[in-house]
Amino acid sequence: MSTREGKAPYEDVLMFLAICVIGGAYCYYSNREIPPFMNSLDQQQASPSVATKSKPLKASDHFSDHKHHLLLAATGSVATIKIPLILHALSHHTNLSVRLILSNSARQFLQAQSAEQPSLEEISKIKNLDGIYFDEDEWAKPWVRGDSILHIELRRWVDLLVVAPLSANGLAKVSQGFSDNLVTSVIRAWDFSGLIDGARPGVKLPYDSGKSAKDLEGLPEEFRAGGRKGIIVAPAMNTAMWKHPVTEKQLAVLEDEWGVANGGWFKVLRPMEKMLACGDTGSGAMRDWKEIVRVIEQRLELGGDADDDVKKG
Ligand SMILES: *[C@@H]1O[C@H](CO)[C@@H](O)[C@H](O)[C@H]1NC(C)=O
Numbered sequence: 001m002s003t004r005e006g007k008a009p010y011e012d013v014l015m016f017l018a019i020c021v022i023g024g025a026y027c028y029y030s031n032r033e034i035p036p037f038m039n040s041l042d043q044q045q046a047s048p049s050v051a052t053k054s055k056p057l058k059a060s061d062h063f064s065d066h067k068h069h070l071l072l073a074a075t076g077s078v079a080t081i082k083i084p085l086i087l088h089a090l091s092h093h094t095n096l097s098v099r100l101i102l103s104n105s106a107r108q109f110l111q112a113q114s115a116e117q118p119s120l121e122e123i124s125k126i127k128n129l130d131g132i133y134f135d136e137d138e139w140a141k142p143w144v145r146g147d148s149i150l151h152i153e154l155r156r157w158v159d160l161l162v163v164a165p166l167s168a169n170g171l172a173k174v175s176q177g178f179s180d181n182l183v184t185s186v187i188r189a190w191d192f193s194g195l196i197d198g199a200r201p202g203v204k205l206p207y208d209s210g211k212s213a214k215d216l217e218g219l220p221e222e223f224r225a226g227g228r229k230g231i232i233v234a235p236a237m238n239t240a241m242w243k244h245p246v247t248e249k250q251l252a253v254l255e256d257e258w259g260v261a262n263g264g265w266f267k268v269l270r271p272m273e274k275m276l277a278c279g280d281t282g283s284g285a286m287r288d289w290k291e292i293v294r295v296i297e298q299r300l301e302l303g304g305d306a307d308d309d310v311k312k313g
Pocket of ligand 1: 066067068095202203204301302303
């Protein structure tokens with residue numbers, strides 16, 4: 001305490017209070033950015049209702065709901081702000097159940113900071129959306145034998161996974177088999193063979209497993225229709241990132257080795273050319289969200305009114 005000699009004991013307290021007042025005033029008057037501690041408060045306030053809607057998931061509870069199961073995911077990119085538009089556009093389908101995964105960075109784009117970026121609370125009210133999941137939901141409580149594992153339950157539950165946007169980092173991870181968060185764990189655990197999960201009663205799986213009629217004959221009933229689950233990704237990134245030679249290598253894995261066009265389970269909706277959020281013009285922007293909606297509707301055979309809806313906007 002020798003360095004503090006000569007100070008009155010309450011000086012530190014006064015200094016602390018002064019910092020609080022100045023800091024608080026700064027945050028209050030600078031309208032530009034939500035300080036990080038307020039962000040976490042927002043999340044705490046938003047989480048109870050989001051959580052009760054999301055947890056716990058047991059895929060077997062939804063086995064016979066006669067609905068198509070769409071898992072929508074966003075990994076950190078500005079294009080995450082299209083997620084509410086995609087959800088709204090899919091909300092009128094009567095036989096669709098949607099669950100949403102937001103990566104930690106994607107979540108930052110949906111914090112009620114503008115009209116096109118509603119809060120998660122608001123988003124959770126959109127019809128057909130039956131759950132929102134974050135990375136930490138995987139570890140919501142210390143695991144004991146008998147507990148379900150979220151990324152496996154989501155994999156069992158889903159018919160079609162759509163990652164829109166898939167960030168540059170997300171593309172790199174997926175193409176190399178990394179599984180360090182919830183969405184990449186679902187992708188890593190995928191039933192690419194079409195021989196693990198099978199089809200649910202009355203609901204066709206979106207892709208073909210490529211097995212011959214003879215092969216299918218000998219299989220258990222849920223596999224006999226020859227369906228397979230699928231993953232559609234819509235990459236979005238800065239032009240320079242998109243043009244980088246490593247992108248083509250990673251896309252080749254998804255499109256050539258694992259692509260549906262070659263009998264696989266992956267489909268890439270390549271970016272389009274436009275002015276990007278960072279100010280650069282060029283390719284790298286996520287495919288138009290309306291087109292993503294149309295692809296989902298066609299893939300899940302959600303009904304023929306899709307095109308009209310897109311035109312009506
Ligand atoms: C869901 O509804 C659409 C449109 O009515 C229909 O084409 C599709 O077969 C339905 N799917 C299931 C699983 O009932």
